[in-house]
Amino acid sequence: MKHLFLLLYIGFCLSVCANEYNVMDYGAKANGTTLDTKAVQKAIDLCSKQGGEKVLIPAGKTVLIGTIYLKDNVTLYLQNGAVLLGSPDYKDYTTDTHKNTYKNEPHMDRCLIFADGINSFSIEGNGTINGNGFPNNFTKEKGGRPMMLRFLNCNNIKIKDVTLINSASWTSAWLYCNEIVVDGIKITSRVNHNGDGLDFDGCTNVRVSNSSFNTSDDSICLQTSRPDKPCKDIVINNCVFTSKWAAMRIGLASRGDFESVTVSNCTFHDIQDSGLKIQMNEGGEMKNMIFSNIVMKNVPRPIFMTFCQQRAGTDTPVKMLPMKAMHSFSFNNFIIDNKDLDKNSAIFLTGMPKNYITDIQLNNIQMTVSGGGNKIDANRTDIKEYTLETLGNWWPEFSLVGTLPASGIYARHINGLFINNFYLHTVLDDKRPAVVLNDVLHFNSNSIFLNRKKQTIKDN
Numbered sequence: 001m002k003h004l005f006l007l008l009y010i011g012f013c014l015s016v017c018a019n020e021y022n023v024m025d026y027g028a029k030a031n032g033t034t035l036d037t038k039a040v041q042k043a044i045d046l047c048s049k050q051g052g053e054k055v056l057i058p059a060g061k062t063v064l065i066g067t068i069y070l071k072d073n074v075t076l077y078l079q080n081g082a083v084l085l086g087s088p089d090y091k092d093y094t095t096d097t098h099k100n101t102y103k104n105e106p107h108m109d110r111c112l113i114f115a116d117g118i119n120s121f122s123i124e125g126n127g128t129i130n131g132n133g134f135p136n137n138f139t140k141e142k143g144g145r146p147m148m149l150r151f152l153n154c155n156n157i158k159i160k161d162v163t164l165i166n167s168a169s170w171t172s173a174w175l176y177c178n179e180i181v182v183d184g185i186k187i188t189s190r191v192n193h194n195g196d197g198l199d200f201d202g203c204t205n206v207r208v209s210n211s212s213f214n215t216s217d218d219s220i221c222l223q224t225s226r227p228d229k230p231c232k233d234i235v236i237n238n239c240v241f242t243s244k245w246a247a248m249r250i251g252l253a254s255r256g257d258f259e260s261v262t263v264s265n266c267t268f269h270d271i272q273d274s275g276l277k278i279q280m281n282e283g284g285e286m287k288n289m290i291f292s293n294i295v296m297k298n299v300p301r302p303i304f305m306t307f308c309q310q311r312a313g314t315d316t317p318v319k320m321l322p323m324k325a326m327h328s329f330s331f332n333n334f335i336i337d338n339k340d341l342d343k344n345s346a347i348f349l350t351g352m353p354k355n356y357i358t359d360i361q362l363n364n365i366q367m368t369v370s371g372g373g374n375k376i377d378a379n380r381t382d383i384k385e386y387t388l389e390t391l392g393n394w395w396p397e398f399s400l401v402g403t404l405p406a407s408g409i410y411a412r413h414i415n416g417l418f419i420n421n422f423y424l425h426t427v428l429d430d431k432r433p434a435v436v437l438n439d440v441l442h443f444n445s446n447s448i449f450l451n452r453k454k455q456t457i458k459d460n
Contacts, residue, residue: 019047019051019052019053019054020053020054020056021043021044021046021047021053021054021055021056022043022056022058023036023039023040023043023055023056023057023058023063024039024058024061025043026039026040026042026043026046027039027042028040028043028063030058030061030062030063031061031062031064032062032063032064032083032085033064034064035064035065035066035087035092036063036064036065037065037066037067037068037087037092040055040057040063040065040068041068041069043055044068044069044070044071044074044076045071047071047073047074048071048072048073048074051073052072052073052074052075052120053073053074053075054074054075054077055074055075055076055077056077056079057076057077057078057079057082057083057084057125057127058079058082059079059080059081059082059127060079060081060082061081061082061083062082062083062085063082063083063084063085064085064086064087065084065085065086065087065092065112066086066087066089066092066093066094066112067092067093067094067097067110067111067112067113067114068112068113068114069114069115069116070113070114070115070118070121070151071115071118071121072118072119072120072121073119073120073121074121074122075121075122075123075124076113076121076122076123076124077124077125078123078124078125078126078127078128078129078162079125079126079127080125080126080127081126081127082125082127082128083127083128083129083130084127084128084129084130085130085132086112086129086130086131086132086133086146086148086168087132088132088134088137088138089137090110090137090138090142090143090144090146093110093111093112093144093146094110094114095109095110097109097110097111097114097116097150098114098116098150098152098175099314100147100169100170100173100314101173101175101201101225101253101313101314101315102253102312102313102314103311103312103313103314103316104314105194105314106144106314107140107143107144107145108144108145108146108147108169108170108194109144110144110146110147111146111147111148111149111150111173112129112131112146112147112148112149113129113148113149113150114149114150114151114152115150115151115152115154115157116152116153116154117152117153117154118151118154118155119154119155119156120155120156121154121156121157121158122157122158122159122160123149123158123159123160123162124158124159124160124161124162125161125162126161126162127162127163128162128163128164128165129148129162129163129164129165130165130166131146131148131164131165131166131167131168131171131189132166132168133145133146133148133166133167133168133169133189133191133192134166134168134191134192135191135192137168138168138169138192145168145169145192145193145194146168146169147167147168147169147170147171147172147173148164148167148168148170148171148172149164149171149172149173150172150173150175151172151173151174151175151177152175152176152177153175153176153177154174154177154178155177155178155179156178156179157174157177157179157180157181158180158181158182158183159181159182159183159185160181160182160183160184160185161183161184161185162185162186163185163186163187163188164185164186164187164188164189165187165188165189166188166189166191167189167191167192167195168191168192169192169193169194169195169196170194170195170196170199170217171187171189171195171196171197171198171215172196172197172198172199173199173201174198174199174200174201174203174206175201175202175203175225176201176202176203176226176229177200177203177204178203178204178205179204179205180200180203180205180206180207181207182198182206182207182208182209182211183207183208183209183210183211184209184210184211185211185212186211186212187211187212187213187214187215187219188214188215189214189215189216189217190214190215190216190244191216192216193216193217194216194217195215195216195217195244196215196217196218196219196221197213197215197218197219197220198219198220198221199218199220199221199223200220200221200222200223200231200234201221201223201224201225201229201231201253202223202224202225202226202229202230202231202256203222203231203234204230204231204232204233205233206233206234206235207235207236208220208234208235208236208237208239209235209236209237209238209239210238210239211238211239211240212239212240212241213239213240213241213242213243213247214242214243215242215243215244215245216243216244216245217243217244217245217246218243218245218246218247218248218249218277219241219242219243219246219247219248220236220241220247220248220249221248221249221250221252222234222248222249222250222251222258222261223249223250223251223252223253223254224253224254224255224256224257224258224282224284225253225255225256225313225315225316226255226256226315227255227256227283227284228256229256230256230257230258230259230284231256231257231258231261232257232258232259232260232261233260234260234261234262235262236248236261236262236263236264236266237262237263237264237265237266238265238266239266239267240266240267240269241266241267241268241269241271241275242268242269242270242271243271243272243273244272244273245271245272245273245274246271246273246274246275246276246277247268247271247274247275247276247299248263248275248276248277249274249277249278249279250276250277250278250279250286250289251278251279251280251281251286252279252281252312252395253282253312253313254279254280254281254282254283254284254286254312255282255283255284255313255316255321256284257284257285257286257287258280258284258285258286258287258289259285259286259287259288259289260288260289261288261289261290262289262290262291262292263276263289263290263291263292263294264290264291264292264293264294265292265293266293266294266295267294267295267296267297268294268295268296268297268299268302269296269297269298269299270297270298270299271296271298271299271300272300273300273301273304273397273398274299274300274301274302274303274304274398275294275296275299275301275302275303275304276291276302276303276304276331277301277304278303278304278305278306278329279305279306279307279308279395279396280306280307280308280323280324280326281306281307281308281309281310281312281323281396282309282310282311282312282313282316282321283321283322283323283324284324285324285325285326286325286326286327287325287326287327287328288328289328289329289330290329290330290332291329291330291331291332291334292330292331292332292333293332293333294331294333294334294335295334295335295336296334296335296336296337296338297336297337297338298337298338298340298341299336299338300338300341300342300344300345300398301344301345301346301347301348301398302334302336302338302345302347302367303331303347303348303349304347304348304398305326305329305348305349305350305357305360306350306351306386306396307323307326307350307351307352307355307356307357307413308323308351308352308355308385308386308387308391308396309321309323309388310386310388310391310394310395310396312395320388323352323355325358326351326357326358327357327358327359328358328359329357329359329360329361330360330361330363331360331361331362331363331365332361332363332364333363333364333365334364334365334366334367335366335367336365336366336367336368337368338367338368338369338370339368339369339370339427340370341369341370342370342372343369343370343371343372343373343377343403343407343430344398344402344403344404345369345370346369346404346406346407346408346409346410347362347367347408347409347410348398348401348404348410349409349410349411349412349414349417350385350386350410350411350412350413351412351413351414352385352386352387352413353385353413353439355413356413356414356415356441357413357414357415358414358415358416359415359416360411360414360416360417360418361418361419361420362409362417362418362419362420362422363418363419363420363421364420364421365421365422365423366423367408367422367423367424367425368424368425368426368427369407369408369424369425369426369427369430370426370427370428371407371426371427371428371429371430372428372429372430373403373407373430373431373432374431375431377403377404377405377431377432378405378431378432378433379405380403380404380405381405383401383402383404383405383410383412383438384400384401386400404432404436405432405433405436406432406433406434406435406436407424407426407430407432407433407434407450408422408424408434408435408450409422409434409435409436410435410436410438411435411436411437411438411440412437412438412439412440413438413439413440414437414439414440414441414443415440415441415442416441416442417437417440417442417443417444418443418444418445419435419444419445419446419448419457420445420446420447421446421447422434422435422445422447422448422449423449423452424448424449424450424451425450425451425452426450426451433450433455433457434448434449434450434455434457435448435455435457437457443457445457
């Protein structure tokens with residue numbers, strides 16, 4: 001009987017080991033200087049061919065690679081202390097990994113890890129993928145800046161626990177993928193330009209949770225570069241954001257529709273541009289989004305919404321598409337601490353004349369700002385519209401507008417704005433009212449306070 005158990009145990013161990021493919025067994029030197037691309041790819045290919053399981057990047061080792069291709073049913077597993085290091089040589093990144101979908105940015109077409117039409121794969125473990133994206137390795141002038149991850153037309157993807165650092169441009173681009181889970185990861189992308197974190201383009205059934213972001217550009221983006229590929233059923237929770245630009249940008253690339261997005265239980269701090277940047281401008285429809293239980297500190301423009309026209313994608317028709325619809329948003333239970341910033345720290349919501357953002361709720365928002373707005377600021381009526389003349393060839397950014405005539409909320413071209421329990425505190429004296437409305441239809445408010453004094457807002 002003992003011999004039988006021993007044989008069964010040995011058989012079990014062999015079965016488990018047979019499904020693990022250590023890249024060092026396929027020729028990887030794992031010394032951080034020898035290029036191991038072929039060995040890693042060989043392990044991935046064999047693993048997938050034999051039914052799938054784990055390709056191991058071993059603990060404590062640094063494996064240097066150029067572009068690799070993930071395959072069906074493969075888990076790329078980085079053991080504790082393992083580093084998958086991107087080559088510093090641009091020539092080691094292949095040219096058959098699709099492209100960056102934004103206009104004027106072909107220098108970001110290449111990538112380190114690619115998957116096309118692949119089902120059921122993952123990147124997991126307590127190791128690190130290091131893009132090695134420093135400017136002494138990659139610049140536009142030197143040929144380009146590869147992304148770290150790009151997944152195209154894939155299904156059932158998981159990224160769990162890994163750390164992703166030092167991408168030369170975007171950390172990841174997910175194009176037209178379905179069933180995505182991102183859990184417990186850390187992204188630090190500050191060494192080069194356009195260091196986005198997670199960019200979901202035309203993706204569905206996405207869950208991002210328990211993760212942290214420190215990025216040189218937008219930490220999470222939702223976008224739609226194709227009119228037939230909507231971005232919908234997105235859940236983001238329990239995350240921490242800091243960014244040189246926006247924590248979350250929804251839209252900009254917006255040919256397709258957006259719907260059913262929830263963001264909850266997150267903290268945002270030290271954001272240079274905006275916390276929630278929601279922008280519709282390429283002809284799609286955006287609707288049904290809830291943002292709740294959010295804490296922000298040092299986040300100018302905690303909520304920045306624009307509805308206008310601009311061409312963002314490389315495949316977008318040159319002729320501007322008609323504005324469709326942007327409606328049904330709810331922002332609930334926010335605490336915003338911007339006392340250490342300048343006077344340009346307001347919530348800014350703007351559609352266009354005769355093209356309204358409709359049905360916005362702002363509920364239970366406590367906001368502290370530095371104040372300091374003067375009478376000239378309060379009397380400003382020359383707030384530029386986001387017309388094509390104003391935009392030129394670029395995006396609808398706050399810098400095109402300047403100081404707003406409101407210390408708390410400035411809303412323009414909105415149909416259906418409901419504010420309930422808004423508490424604004426200004427550290428310095430501010431001559432601007434807490435809330436200013438311009439062409440807002442069907443406005444209703446309850447309990448708006450400025451420095452603990454109840455305010456009456458006129459419906460214009």
